[in-house]
Amino acid sequence: MAGKNCVAIAGDTRFGVRNQTVALDSNRIFKINNRTLFGMTGLNTDILTLRESFKFQMNLYNLEEEREISPKTFAHNVAQTLYSKRFGPYFITPIIAGLEGEDYTPFLCATDLIGAMEFPKSFVVAGTGEESLMGVCETFYKENMEPDELFEVISQCLLAAVDRDALSGWGSVVHVLTKDGITTKRLRTRKD
Amino acid sequence: MFTLGSVLDNDFKSTIEDFSFETEFSTNQLMLPNIEKPFEFAQSIIGLEKDLQENENQLMFHQQKKEERKERALIKGYKGTTTLAFIYEKGTVVAVDSRATSGQYIASQSVQKVVPVNEYMLGTLAGGAADCQFFLAHLGRICNLYELRNNEKISVAAASKLLNNILYSYRNYGLSVGSMICGYDTRGPQLYYIDSDGSRLKNSLFSVGSGSPFAYGVLDAGYRWDLSKEEALDLGRRAICAATFKDSYSGGTVKVYHIDENGWVKISDDDASELWYRYEEKEKKKK
Numbered sequence: 001m002a003g004k005n006c007v008a009i010a011g012d013t014r015f016g017v018r019n020q021t022v023a024l025d026s027n028r029i030f031k032i033n034n035r036t037l038f039g040m041t042g043l044n045t046d047i048l049t050l051r052e053s054f055k056f057q058m059n060l061y062n063l064e065e066e067r068e069i070s071p072k073t074f075a076h077n078v079a080q081t082l083y084s085k086r087f088g089p090y091f092i093t094p095i096i097a098g099l100e101g102e103d104y105t106p107f108l109c110a111t112d113l114i115g116a117m118e119f120p121k122s123f124v125v126a127g128t129g130e131e132s133l134m135g136v137c138e139t140f141y142k143e144n145m146e147p148d149e150l151f152e153v154i155s156q157c158l159l160a161a162v163d164r165d166a167l168s169g170w171g172s173v174v175h176v177l178t179k180d181g182i183t184t185k186r187l188r189t190r191k192d
Numbered sequence: 193m194f195t196l197g198s199v200l201d202n203d204f205k206s207t208i209e210d211f212s213f214e215t216e217f218s219t220n221q222l223m224l225p226n227i228e229k230p231f232e233f234a235q236s237i238i239g240l241e242k243d244l245q246e247n248e249n250q251l252m253f254h255q256q257k258k259e260e261r262k263e264r265a266l267i268k269g270y271k272g273t274t275t276l277a278f279i280y281e282k283g284t285v286v287a288v289d290s291r292a293t294s295g296q297y298i299a300s301q302s303v304q305k306v307v308p309v310n311e312y313m314l315g316t317l318a319g320g321a322a323d324c325q326f327f328l329a330h331l332g333r334i335c336n337l338y339e340l341r342n343n344e345k346i347s348v349a350a351a352s353k354l355l356n357n358i359l360y361s362y363r364n365y366g367l368s369v370g371s372m373i374c375g376y377d378t379r380g381p382q383l384y385y386i387d388s389d390g391s392r393l394k395n396s397l398f399s400v401g402s403g404s405p406f407a408y409g410v411l412d413a414g415y416r417w418d419l420s421k422e423e424a425l426d427l428g429r430r431a432i433c434a435a436t437f438k439d440s441y442s443g444g445t446v447k448v449y450h451i452d453e454n455g456w457v458k459i460s461d462d463d464a465s466e467l468w469y470r471y472e473e474k475e476k477k478k479k
Contacts, residue, residue, distance in 0.1 A: 004419055019272075019440050129298055166272065166440040168298045190465035192291070192436035192443030 001123040001141065001157075002106035003150035006178040007097040009037045010158040011127075012189065014170040015044055024170045024191075032058055035098050037073045037077075037177055041127040042092035050090060053081065071098025075117060077111040082115035089113045093126035097177065100113075104179045129165030129166070136160045151176050155187055163190055271372060272441025274403030275305055275316040276411060277374045278398050278429055278447065280419045281380035283452035284374045286314050287428035289403070289436050289464060290444035292321065301444035310335050311455040313348060313375035318326065318400040320370035327369060331355045348375040348382035352392055360390035370400045376451045403435030403442035410434045425459055436464040 001006050015026035029039040030051055030097035038054065040047045057077065062067050069077075075096045082090060091113055100107040111117050118124075119156035122141050123162060136157040155174055162168040172187045236288065260355040272293040273321055288305040291298060305317040307328040317324035334354055338346045352373040359369060369388040376382065385393045385400070399407040410431040419427065429448050436443045446467055448459045 016440060021438055021440060044422075132297075162300075164298045165442075166291075166293045166298050169440075189468075190443070191468045192289075192464040 001137065002097075002108055002121065003145035003148060003155045005099065005104045005106065006145075006147045006150055006176060007037070007094065007106045007108065007176060008147075008150050008176045009019075009039050009097050010152045010172060010187075011041070012153045012158070012162055012168045012170065013040055013083060014049040014168060016167060018030060019166075021170055027173065029173065029175055031053075031175075031182060032074055032098075033068045034181070035068060035177075036074050037097045037182070038074070039095045039097075040092045041124045043090070046092045048088040050081070050092065050094075054078070054118070059080075059147075071096060071100055071107040071109070074098070075107075075111075075119075078109075079111050079115035079117050082111060082113065086114055093130075095124050095126050099177060099179065124164065128167040129161045132161035132164045133157065147176050147178050149170055151183075151185070155185075159189060198226060225228070226262050241446075254294075272403075272433055273305060273401035274399065274407050274435035274439060274442040275318050275320050276399035276404070276407050276428060277316065277383055277397070278415060278424075279383045279410065280415075280424050281417055282378055282381075282419075282421055282424070283450055284373050284383060285424045285428040286316060286372070286451070286456075286479070287432045288316060288447050288451040289432055290447065291436075291442055291443045296440075298443075303444070306447060306449055308332070308456065309351065309375075310339075310345075311374070311454075312345070312377065312451060313351060313373060314444045314451060314456050315381055315386075316372045316374070316400065318370035323367045323369050323388070324371055327355060327358065328371060330358070331373075342478040345377060347379065348373060348384065349394075350365065351375070351377075352384035352386055355386050356390065356392040358390070359386065359388050362418045363388070372398050372400060374451060376453055376455075381451065386427045398430070399435075402441065403432075403439030406438040407431040407435040421444075421450070429460065430471070433464060435466045437468050 005092070009029050009169065011029050012028060013025055014021055015023040028041060028047055029037060033037050040050065058069060070128065078096060086187060093113060094111055096109040098107045100114055108124050109117055109119050110126060123137045125137060128132070140153050140157055151174060159173055162172065169189050170191050172189050174185050176183045205421070244353050272291060273289060275288040277284060286306060290301060290303050290305060292300045292303045303321065305316045307325060309315050309328060309332045310479060315328040331351060331354065335346045335351050355373065359367065367388040369386065371386050373384045373386060383395065383398060385398045387394070397411060399411060411427065414427045425448055427448055432446045436446065443464050445461055446464050450457050450459050
């Protein structure tokens with residue numbers, strides 16, 4: 001979700017196999033650099049593989065370009081990587097959130113599993129509970145929220161949607177990215 | 193010829209006739225659609241995963257994909273549950289969760305999965321909610337009539353047998369009932385598992401539903417015949433709590449009931465997630 005010169009990503013931390021919950025601490029939101037956060041949902045093995053793959057690509061980028069990648073460029077990189085597997089795709093839905101440029105304009109991007117990008121101004125959702133999430137976010141989102149308010153809103157949206165989805169929950173984490181840095185908080189969710 | 197009818201009085205005869213299939217529990221009680229093959233039609237409008245897989249060969253829907261059929265299905269099964277019951281020295285313990293899911297959408301967190309049959313018998317609900325609710329309420333009616341006619345309480349074995357016979361007559365019509373009849377009668381605490389496939393099983397402990405493997409783990413580990421009442425209730429509660437934690441399709445609240453010679457009593461109704469956090473705290477304090 002985007003606010004005033006800040007963005008936030010929230011996600012649950014459940015790892016399950018069909019109906020069984022296997023782990024409560026699988027982190028799916030990764031920091032690319034101080035300006036970009038990257039979250040993925042979907043097949044866990046693809047999430048782990050792509051995390052390593054993007055880490056590798058970003059390290060090379062930093063060495064070659066001698067600067068940090070901007071969120072927009074990273075989003076295009078993600079789309080390109082996903083489309084390169086067009087006929088044998090990675091089963092993930094990525095979300096990129098970051099602060100672009102000198103004036104820290106919020107940047108959001110969501111793609112589908114083969115890299116079709118979308119750049120909404122307000123919020124992006126992904127996962128098994130995405131329909132519930134869409135509904136709650138639509139209701140509670142307003143423009144130009146300060147970081148504290150943004151944190152409250154995104155937390156409540158996540159908790160509400162996760163309680164209506166059987167396959168999500170069991171712990172959650174919220175990252176708020178402002179020009180001063182990233183704040184990470186864990187929420188107490190239902191464990192049923 | 194020494195037939196049963198000739199030995200008994202007219203009064204007794206009428207009660208036996210009342211229990212014959214032709215009168216009280218006749219198979220034509222529920223209306224069926226007036227078409228050639230009601231069984232196949234019934235199958236086609238039910239969207240339960242199990243039936244679609246089983247009957248893929250029987251029905252002539254080879255071309256249609258399972259997803260399409262599921263879309264067409266008018267009755268969507270609310271599955272996903274954990275219910276358990278066990279008997280011990282002092283009575284019967286019944287514990288259930290309260291979540292209903294339709295696919296992965298949580299339809300409700302406050303479903304009543306225990307239906308009282310009469311003051312000393314409870315039935316649990318698993319599978320199709322409407323099916324279970326109707327048939328357990330019907331069982332309650334039958335048991336009440338039996339008591340009025342025979343001036344004695346019906347035994348749990350007899351009540352479960354009646355339900356079993358009714359469900360067997362609707363076998364293959366797409367009903368989904370996985371109910372446990374739990375009670376306390378002159379023989380002591382009793383527990384029967386009744387299925388819409390027509391099974392009727394007697395045992396000292398059962399767990400039914402998608403979360404049952406997880407509940408069995410806790411239940412089997414802690415079960416003994418000579419538990420105290422407190423221990424037994426705690427065991428039931430813990431087993432359901434573990435199942436709600438591990439199984440995504442179980443959750444909501446944990447309800448625990450106890451049945452003894454005085455009838456059934458609802459012991460507790462706790463939020464499943466809060467209970468889990470409480471147990472975690474206790475474990476931490478122990479260490």
